[in-house]
Amino acid sequence: MDKIIEFTSKTVVLSVNDIDTDQIIPARFLTVTTKDGLGDGLFSDWRFDESGNKIEDFPILTRAGRQTEEVVMVRDALKQSIDNNYEAFELSGIPADNYNSWQQRIRTQAKKLGINVEVRFSAEKETLAFRAKAPKTTGKPEKDSK
Numbered sequence: 001m002d003k004i005i006e007f008t009s010k011t012v013v014l015s016v017n018d019i020d021t022d023q024i025i026p027a028r029f030l031t032v033t034t035k036d037g038l039g040d041g042l043f044s045d046w047r048f049d050e051s052g053n054k055i056e057d058f059p060i061l062t063r064a065g066r067q068t069e070e071v072v073m074v075r076d077a078l079k080q081s082i083d084n085n086y087e088a089f090e091l092s093g094i095p096a097d098n099y100n101s102w103q104q105r106i107r108t109q110a111k112k113l114g115i116n117v118e119v120r121f122s123a124e125k126e127t128l129a130f131r132a133k134a135p136k137t138t139g140k141p142e143k144d145s146k
Helices: 069-083 096-113
Strands: 089-092 117-122 127-132
Touching (some): 069 089, 096 117
Antiparallel strands (some): 117 127
């Protein structure tokens, strides 16, 4: 058998903890001796109602963009920062070797929201603080529109 050099696949982030294997593929689908047709049983109890009708709005797998919970948390924190007079949020337990990854997530979400962001990292405390920045004002009086 040849060794696998690269494996490419789509992934799905589930917003559910402690998934039982019977949720992934119920035992009633495991009566076959080959893999053929197993895909039909994947998450079937989540995808179909009790009458066997397909659930069109399947929220666990069809969340917009399949965002990770971390991204959702960052976006919510940035929105709250704006709503609460640009207060800062602090994440603790962020080691120095993971700082850039978090900073990139925060800056990417800020850009998608169309806001500027301020990010500060303390390697000593392993904390990352961030907040939305207030829009700059020119200090010039507004012109009268007559």
